[in-house]
Each structure stands twice: as C-alpha cells, then as structure tokens.
Amino acid sequence: MRERLTAVILALVLAIASAMPALAVNPDEILDDPALEQRARDLSAGLRCMVCQNQSIDDSDAPLARDLRLLVRERLKAGDTDEQVLGYIVSRYGEFVLLRPYFGLHTAVLWAMPVVVLAIGAILAWVMMRRRAAAAPAALTPEEEARITKILDEGE
C-alpha cells in the first residue's frame, strides 16, 4: 500500500508545491490539426515530467510539464519528425526525460536482459530435459516384458 502511495503522495506534494493545480493537457494547448495533436499526445506520453515522481508530461499538471508539452507542439508545428522532436528535447534536458531510454552501450544490459534470461532459461530447461531423458533406463526387452507379465499373472 505505502508502496503505491508514497509515489502518489510525492507526486501530489510536488504538484501542489508548484501551486498550479490545473489538469494535465489544457484546452488552450490543443492543436487544431487532430493528426498533429495525436502525435503530440503520443510523444508526451513517452516524456518524463522532470519535477514529478513518476509521471509523463501528458499526465502531469506541473508548469514545467506544460512548458514541455508546448515545446513538443511547437516543434511539431515547425514540421519536425517524431525523432527530431525527441532529439531536440533530449539535447536540452538530457536522456533522463525519455521514459523509454535509447538503446546504447549504457542501456545494453537493460534492453538485452529479457532476451538473455529467456534464452538462458530455455537452453537450461532443454539441456536438463535432454540429459535426464538420456540417463533414463532403456525400455524393457521383450523377454523382460514376458517375465513381468508372467510374474504379475501368477500374483493374481
């Protein structure tokens, strides 16, 4: 419980401290072109609100988040591609602002982890199954089968 709440509380405290309890995206920010606006929303969802605990700028009501939202829209209106917008924002605020970090040397472990764990696990499971199957006793010979049947029959 505190788990979630701690974050919630902090997010809220920060939001309140910023003394501007408005809602995240405000009507005056919305672009006229719906396609462009949708791109702005999608990009915003992947950008971190720098002064919040763990919110995207799309969810946050902090003034800094609003500034970033406006910046994203400005760049989009200027004709930037999505990558160019992100590149521009990262060049100004650092990679910390990206909720999905770039793939690179510094994040190789992060991105590779799921694939590596899955691969190692699959190989281990496979090897174990093979090895144990190989170590299993061979099937009975026909003579042994006959003897067992005989013993069982006599036992009845």
Next chain:
Amino acid sequence: MIVELGHYFLVLALALAIVQSVLPVVGARIGHAGYMRSADWTSVMSALLVAGSFAALTYAYVNSDFSVANVWQNSHSRQPLLYKYTSVWGNHEGSLLLWILILALFAALVAVFGRNLPADLRANVLGVQAWIMVAFLLFALFTSNPFERLDEPPLEGRDLNPILQDIGLAIHPPLLYVGYVGFSITFAFAAAAMICGRIDAAWARWVRPWTLLAWVFLTAGISMGSYWAYYELGWGGWWFWDPVENASFMPWLAGTALLHSALVMEKREALRIWTVLLAILTFSMSLLGTFLVRSGVLTSVHAFATDPSRGVFILAILTVFIGGSLALFAARAGTLRQGGLFAPISREGALVFNNLFLTTAMATVLIGTLYPLILEAFGGAKISVGPPFFNLTFGPLMVPLLLAVPFGPLLSWKRADLLAALSRLYFALGAAFVAVLTVLGLTAGGEVAAALGIGLAVWLMIGAFAEVITRSRAFSGGGSTLRRLAGLPGSMWGTALAHFGLGVTLLGIVAVSAFEREAIDNLTPGGSMTIADYQIELVRVGPVRGPNYVEDVVHFQVTGPSGNRFAMAPSKRVYTARTMTTTEAAIRTIGFSQLYLSVGDINADGSLVVRAWWKYQVILIWLGTLVMVAGGCVSLADRRLRVGAPRPARTRGKRELANA
C-alpha cells in the same frame, strides 16, 4: 499508559521471537520433542502480543492521542472514525507494525493448523519465521517506533494525507500485506526443508495451500490498489509501471510461477531444486519491495541520506535473508535427486514453459525498476525507465504464455499429444477467430492489434473451461453431465476460473486501451460537451464543507444516447489541515464501461477545465482479477489443498484417477 503497554508488548514479542528462533531449531537438531513443541505456544503468544500492541496503537489513533508522535503526524481529531482506524497503517511506522502482525499471525496459523506436519519440519518452519520476526521487530523498535511520545503534546494533529482518506486505505494495504508477508511462510518452509534435508512431494503438498493463500490475497491487494489509484488520482490510469507498483508485482509474478512449479513437484517430484529456489525468490521479492519503498531510494538516490538508518537496516535484513537462504540452497541443492522424467510436450513441460516466461517477465520488471538506480550509483548517465519500456518488453513476453495457457491443463503428465489437446480447443479457437473478425469488421480493419488482443482474451476465456467440459463429457448428451460437473475436483474448477479471470482481465485491458475516448474542454455553467454519445452539461458549481475539508462540487447533468439523464458531481477538495488540494473524480458505471469526469480549477471568469473519459469495458480489468481470486479460493477449499489438512491417503487414489 495503554501506549506504553503497546510498546512493552512489542518488546516482549521480540524476546519471545528470539527464544523461538533458537529453541525449536536446536530441538529439531538434537531430536528434543519439548524444544520443538515450544515453538507452538511461543508463536501463538507472540501473535497475541503483537496484536495487543497493534490494538494499543489503534486505541491511540481512535482517541486522537496527539502526545504520540506518530498519531500527531498522521491523524486529526475531526477525521471520520473510519479514517482514524485506517490512519494506523497509513504511515511508515504503523504499516510496519501491520507487517509484523501479519508475520506473527501466519506463524500462529502454522502452529495451530499445521499439527499434521512432521514435528521437525514444523519446528524449523516456525524457527525460520521467528528469524524474520526478530529482524523486523528490531527494525521497528530501533528505527521506526510508532509509540514514541512527544514532550509537549500538540492540541491538534497534522491530519492523514488527504490522498489516503478513502475507503481504499481500509482495503488495499491489509490485503496486499497478507499477500506480501504470506510468502514468508513459503520461504520458511523452503529454508526449513533445506535444514531438515527433506524436500519431496509431501513438502510441496504442505507448502502449496500457503502459497495459494498468499497469492489470493496479493492478487486481490494489487487489484484493489489499482482500482483505488484509478478513481483517486483523477486521471483514470489503472497501472503506471511505477516502481512501487512493480515492487508488489514482482512477488506476484514469482508467486504465480511458484504455484505452478509446486504442482509439478507435488504430482511428479520433478523440478525440486527450481521450486525451492522460487520459494526463496518470491519472498526475496517481497523483501526487496519493502526495501525499495521504505528506504527512500525510490524517491531519488539521494533521499537515501535523509534517513540512512532505515535504508541500511532493511538492506542488512535483505542481504542476510536472501544471501543466507541462497547459501543454504547452494549447499543443499547438490543433494537433491531429481524426480519423475517427462517429455518436453507434457503437463510438466507446459508448466516449465509457464515458469520460463513468468520468471523472465519478473526479471524484466526487476531490471527495469532497478536499472536507473544501478546506473546512477555507478556514476553512469541518469536515465528513466517508464511505461513505454515495460509495454515493449513485458507485453511480448506475455503473448506466448497466454497462448499456451489453455493447453496446459489438457496435457497429460509425462508425455502428451499436442494435437489431441488442440482438438479439444477447436471451439475456443473458433470463438477467438470470430472475435477477431468481428472487431476487424466493426472497426473497418482499423484496429488490428486490438482485434488480435481481444481474440487472445476470448481464446483464454473459453479455453479455460475446455478441461472441465472434457472431463464432464458435457455436450455429449446424457443426463449425468451436471452430476459429473459437480463431482469434478475443486482444484480443477479453481484452475478453470483463474485462467478464465486472466482472460477477462486481458479483455478489459485491450478494450480500454484501444477504445477509450477522451474529451477536454473549457466549460462555463450552462455549457456542454460530448463524449461517446453522452452529452455532458455543466449545471452549477457549489461549495460544500466536509468534516476536515472544503470543496467546490461541480454539478453536471448527463444525457445518454437513449435520452436517459443522470447527474454527476466531481469536485475539487482542499484539506484544511495541510491545505492540500485533491481532485475527486465522478464515475458512472454503465454496463462494464465507465464515464469518468474530472475537473480543474475554477478560473477568474467562472469557467473551468473539464476532462471526460469514456472508459470502455474498463471494469473487466478488476472483475477478471476477482474471478482469479475466486478461482484461488475454490482451489483452496478443495479437500486436498485445505490449509494444513493434507490427509488424502484414502481418497487420493480416486482423485488421481479423476485427474489422470
């Protein structure tokens, strides 16, 4: 006086826990029955003492005794009574006491209901549980004492954090904690089994009900927390991949894997090493979650310094328990013989597949949560890992797992026929295809991903009942189908329900993600906006005074597509003690969907920003988890799995035949 008594009880509980952490373990070692039995009454006594201590703190809260620092910081005399009770665990110290109470209660439960466990195993389980008790009691008494007094008692308290003043605080934390802490028993069983050197099918049969019990509560706890955040935070998100959420999700993933692998161990004596390791891992994840949340590392790496004693203390607990159990594991793993053989395509193989993906998913969540901390700690770049990362990695990992779920229960042990299993799933497959085509048709091919997701959900939901249908030979005529259905073992129904619930949750997730609608507008009284065929008119704004807050309630009149009209009233609330503002959303449930309204501040010209969402089929997310919980309960009620009652010798043969 009562407060001091509570403090004293806690110290007494520590003394008892210390005795219990040594005596029964020594007894088991030297074969002294009296020493071993001592654990039974010490664990019941400690549970009573901690309960008394908890009651004392509750007493202080209910009577608003502000001479107690903890009460002063987190309570207010004008709080409604319910919140005076829930305030007890709405803070670090109190919630830690709840943690310890549940830990003690679980030990007492094993002492009372575990009579049929071998004496040495029970003694060791209770001994290990006492080690955990000692660690957390020391932590509470030395760094987080809830009974500390203030020299000059203030007249009024500082109020509970407004966000927490909700019925959610009464439900979510206790459920979550029972789940979290419940896995301590699984851990204690694993450690005790390694100490006794006896890890077999019987062990798995004893440990499974406890795992299931913890899992049921953890599932319910996470689900309720998700719904609480959904309605309380005012922007309608239900899962944020927040580190604190991940902290509760990781034990859930590990615990779910454990439930499945223990099944293999119980039935076939295979996967022993792995099951024990998972039992350790699951509780390690609970401890890690506790560390992440309570040490302050999550806020920022620097916040560690604000209260180093707590962080360091939990880190020490974490290291000792995880390191110690892994060392014990390393020493003992070599002595474990592997059990039954199986082909890759078999029930065992399917459960290995399940474990592979669940564990990888857990590792993904773990690395995503810890990586930014680790990178920064080693002087690397400051990066963020948020929802887009998890959606991109966790999502694809779930697809093969979910596709495989309906197959699992249909495969026979040792060696199975995949095609034969598939032939029983034709109906589910057909239904899934129809669902995909329907969604594609309705959206004119615009929502391919959503169509596939909904198809997968339908596949899960219908496929979940394939085993029940096959076993009861339903639809094959004959009046005895109902009788056969009723005669099926409860655990089979449990599995079917749990898998069905998973499908329902997935359906909700896909539907709301793809078909949610949102509208944002600036409205003045008399103005209106439209969302998903609902016309929303702002009628008026009225101030209201609550017990410890004032609020502006915004009254809306909503007109539905069939001309039906209803009122909705979200508000903006200011809690006076902390002058903190909260957004109280208004939610109207229509079928499985919800209309969600949230308002911003009132501008100088009387206008205000209104955000409206049409949350399509959103309730299915939580309904599905409730069905999963119901499945767990049905399974738990099954004779063979009833907590501490594994006495199946006479009926076992028959059941086994039914399962064959």
